[in-house]
Amino acid sequence: MKISARNTLSGTITAIEIGSVNNEITIELAPGVVLTSVVTKASCERLNLKVGDSAYALIKASSVMIGVDD
Numbered sequence: 001m002k003i004s005a006r007n008t009l010s011g012t013i014t015a016i017e018i019g020s021v022n023n024e025i026t027i028e029l030a031p032g033v034v035l036t037s038v039v040t041k042a043s044c045e046r047l048n049l050k051v052g053d054s055a056y057a058l059i060k061a062s063s064v065m066i067g068v069d070d
Contacts, residue, residue, distance in 0.1 A: 005060035009035065013053050016044065025049060027057055 014034065015026040023044040026036045035057050049055065 001056075003058060005058045007059035009057040009059070011035070011055065011057065013049060013051050013055050016049060016051060018044075023049075025055070027055055029057070 009027075009029050011027040011029040013025060014028045015024075017024040017026075019041065021041055022038050023041050024036055024038050025044065026034055028034050037057060
């Protein structure tokens with residue numbers, strides 16, 4: 001797989017919440033470190049995503065915002 005995104009995080013799918021149009025995919029990157037993404041239901045089916053499968057989270061953004069509490 002070759003991609004232009006520099007932030008490629010690998011992990012294991014731990015949960016899939018199925019919706020009517022979109023599915024919410026949770027990937028555990030390391031013990032206790034999770035990332036959640038929303039993809040179309042069609043994409044989830046096309047990729048044949050299942051809990052327990054290995055997957056990549058690909059992040060490409062022109063800016064990443066950071067916030068802190070006052």
